Amino acid sequence: PPHRSLSSLLCLSILSTMKVEVTSLAAAFFLMGDVSQAFYLPGVNPKSFSDGEVVKLKVNKMTSPKTLLPVDYYKLPFCQPENGPKMDNENLGEFLAGDRIETSPYRLQMKKDMYCEQLCISNVGRGEQRGVSPNKVVRAIRKSFHNNWITDNLSAASKVEDDTTITTRYWQGFPVGFVASDTKKAYIHNHVNIELMYHAVETEVDKYRIVRFTVEPFSIKHEFEPADDDDDSNKEGDSFTVAKIINPISSCNPKSKKKVHTDYNMVTSQGREPQLASGKVLFTYDVTWIENKELHWASRWDIYLSMDNAIPAKVHWLSIANSLVIVFVLSAMIAAILVRNLRRDFARYNKLATDEEKAEDLEEFGWKLVHADVFRPPSFSPLLLSVACGTGAQILSMSFLTIIFSSMGFLSPANRGALLMAELLLYVMMGGMAGYVTARLYKTFKGKSWQRATTLTALGFPGVAFTLFFMMDLLAVSQDSTDAVPFTTMIVLLVLWFGISTPLVFFGAYFGYKQDAIEFPVNTSSIPRQIPDQPWFMGIPFTLAIGGILPFGACFVELYFILASVWMDQYYYVFGFLLLVYFILIITCAEITVLFCYFQLCGENYHWWWRSFCTSGSTALYVFFYSFVYFKQLEANSFATYVLYFGYMGLVSFGLFIMTGSIGVFSSLWFNKTIFSSIKID
Numbered sequence: 001p002p003h004r005s006l007s008s009l010l011c012l013s014i015l016s017t018m019k020v021e022v023t024s025l026a027a028a029f030f031l032m033g034d035v036s037q038a039f040y041l042p043g044v045n046p047k048s049f050s051d052g053e054v055v056k057l058k059v060n061k062m063t064s065p066k067t068l069l070p071v072d073y074y075k076l077p078f079c080q081p082e083n084g085p086k087m088d089n090e091n092l093g094e095f096l097a098g099d100r101i102e103t104s105p106y107r108l109q110m111k112k113d114m115y116c117e118q119l120c121i122s123n124v125g126r127g128e129q130r131g132v133s134p135n136k137v138v139r140a141i142r143k144s145f146h147n148n149w150i151t152d153n154l155s156a157a158s159k160v161e162d163d164t165t166i167t168t169r170y171w172q173g174f175p176v177g178f179v180a181s182d183t184k185k186a187y188i189h190n191h192v193n194i195e196l197m198y199h200a201v202e203t204e205v206d207k208y209r210i211v212r213f214t215v216e217p218f219s220i221k222h223e224f225e226p227a228d229d230d231d232d233s234n235k236e237g238d239s240f241t242v243a244k245i246i247n248p249i250s251s252c253n254p255k256s257k258k259k260v261h262t263d264y265n266m267v268t269s270q271g272r273e274p275q276l277a278s279g280k281v282l283f284t285y286d287v288t289w290i291e292n293k294e295l296h297w298a299s300r301w302d303i304y305l306s307m308d309n310a311i312p313a314k315v316h317w318l319s320i321a322n323s324l325v326i327v328f329v330l331s332a333m334i335a336a337i338l339v340r341n342l343r344r345d346f347a348r349y350n351k352l353a354t355d356e357e358k359a360e361d362l363e364e365f366g367w368k369l370v371h372a373d374v375f376r377p378p379s380f381s382p383l384l385l386s387v388a389c390g391t392g393a394q395i396l397s398m399s400f401l402t403i404i405f406s407s408m409g410f411l412s413p414a415n416r417g418a419l420l421m422a423e424l425l426l427y428v429m430m431g432g433m434a435g436y437v438t439a440r441l442y443k444t445f446k447g448k449s450w451q452r453a454t455t456l457t458a459l460g461f462p463g464v465a466f467t468l469f470f471m472m473d474l475l476a477v478s479q480d481s482t483d484a485v486p487f488t489t490m491i492v493l494l495v496l497w498f499g500i501s502t503p504l505v506f507f508g509a510y511f512g513y514k515q516d517a518i519e520f521p522v523n524t525s526s527i528p529r530q531i532p533d534q535p536w537f538m539g540i541p542f543t544l545a546i547g548g549i550l551p552f553g554a555c556f557v558e559l560y561f562i563l564a565s566v567w568m569d570q571y572y573y574v575f576g577f578l579l580l581v582y583f584i585l586i587i588t589c590a591e592i593t594v595l596f597c598y599f600q601l602c603g604e605n606y607h608w609w610w611r612s613f614c615t616s617g618s619t620a621l622y623v624f625f626y627s628f629v630y631f632k633q634l635e636a637n638s639f640a641t642y643v644l645y646f647g648y649m650g651l652v653s654f655g656l657f658i659m660t661g662s663i664g665v666f667s668s669l670w671f672n673k674t675i676f677s678s679i680k681i682d
Contacts, residue, residue: 093417390438392662439512548618616664
């Protein structure tokens with residue numbers, strides 16, 4: 001489901017941030033890539049049920065790949081519990097993800113099968129007519145909305161059956177209805193087969209645990225007469241009757257000697273019709289309990305996280321192999337160009353000149369000529385660069401820790417909202433890192449407005465993110481979507497920002513300003529050196545184009561799967577692979593930036609601070625352009641969807657630009673200090 005809240009802002013900062021690798025770690029993470037699919041710490045204790053004990057079925061938001069804006073389940077005229085639906089307790093991450101978990105009227109009992117149990121009669125609205133606005137249910141069906149049900153913290157899988165095949169899907173829930181290919185009319189799924197698998201608890205007597213939850217929806221046109229309002233007449237044994245069905249299928253016929261469950265053949269037999277999404281509709285359901293001795297509670301989420309092996313691990317390994325090729329090629333270029341040239345440069349610059357050479361006064365050339373200017377503070381806004389690098393270090397450390405915890409199994413989808421909360425809290429706790437890095441750099445640049453720099457670090461990127469988040473929240477409110485965050489949740493976010501993150505930024509900045517400025521191996525002259533004309537291939541457009549395409553090429557396959565998990569309601573849980581790709585991103589960004597920095601200094605251009613930031617940061621431009629390509633898969637066509645998608649993808653790309661840009665500055669700074677400390681300066 002679209003997690004377009006503060007979720008997306010951080011989740012997609014992470015989202016693309018995952019792409020880098022250290023070759024030596026590949027063998028170690030091979031196991032982690034596979035094990036992460038099977039081992040996790042759900043964060044919840046297993047619940048055991050006795051025979052006949054009530055099992056609660058809860059409903060969550062309805063989602064659609066066409067609108068990206070989830071809506072509340074009871075926005076449509078579905079059957080409600082006797083005393084009205086009640087909200088489940090939700091954490092901050094669930095609110096930000098748009099989850100709204102509520103009670104339902106479905107009555108389930110452990111190991112007790114139910115046959116065509118009646119739920120309620122509901123008037124779903126007027127019929128479809130040309131020139132008349134369709135009812136809410138029809139609009140929801142045509143927008144491909146899906147129900148998302150939960151039992152014992154297990155999401156419902158969807159089973160779809162036709163004349164030849166049976167397909168079970170473990171993501172996106174099950175559809176509200178369907179549009180017939182012949183009549184082009186909308187039909188509602190008013191009957192569901194609820195299939196629950198369980199196994200006996202080995203350590204407890206007569207106790208059972210649920211290990212699988214599947215829903216198979218059907219559309220059945222029940223011809224019925226409402227039952228009398230007398231309460232006594234509505235109860236037949238343990239069943240609940242709201243109507244007398246005139247044309248019952250076998251499973252709904254009370255006169256049948258043998259009870260059978262509803263199946264595809266009954267629903268599609270001759271003379272049967274599906275239920276139009278209009279008028280009064282009778283809702284019914286079957287419940288089937290199946291013992292599964294092979295599937296244990298600890299492994300019940302595995303098939304969800306692997307999406308029933310819809311995406312083989314081979315795809316991720318091929319992606320990483322592709323990324324490794326890019327890394328090896330880039331590393332070979334650096335070895336061939338930098339190492340060979342630098343060795344020659346060191347030999348030339350450190351050689352003692354003979355009297356004849358001094359007499360001839362041979363003119364020096366190359367990067368040594370800019371030794372008195374190379375560490376000069378950036379000509380454009382040293383304060384802004386310091387703030388950007390501090391914020392980039394904060395996002396970098398947050399994303400790294402989140403992926404590490406996820407790959408260790410601490411942030412399982414079984415614990416809803418955990419990943420979002422981890423991202424948010426780790427970002428807040430890394431405020432000290434942002435303050436410290438900003439202060440050290442700004443002091444090195446001999447900046448005087450330290451209060452302004454620290455304040456901008458504390459309020460800059462979070463302010464941009466919160467402003468966009470607030471605007472998207474207003475959009476969600478206007479669309480009556482569950483993405484609209486409650487006012488109390490908004491207050492919690494502001495408390496996290498101003499009560500924890502901002503003080504930590506100032507705390508980190510205090511220690512940063514207490515430290516000595518970064519020491520450079522050469523002195524900076526008082527008069528800037530004139531920069532000669534540069535060749536076209538060292539211009540900003542070319543370096544941005546080349547600097548971003550290699551890191552993006554090393555990670556775009558994994559990026560596709562991450563976007564699918566955010567916008568297409570799919571699960572993503574191969575964080576072992578993600579950690580490898582994350583390291584690959586960092587290495588490629590650092591290597592390409594160092595390479596261009598060397599070429600720039602050889603051209604006697606010492607304005608490398610901002611150029612290094614933009615060279616590696618241009619990866620984010622490719623991510624943003626790629627979001628246009630991916631958007632075509634979403635079938636979205638409303639203005640609100642365009643604003644929502646590109647608003648959050650723009651924010652994510654901005655966060656990625658800051659993070660990768662800071663990687664470029666740090667790597668170029670280390671490189672320049674290393675080479676200039678290795679030569680003799682007269």
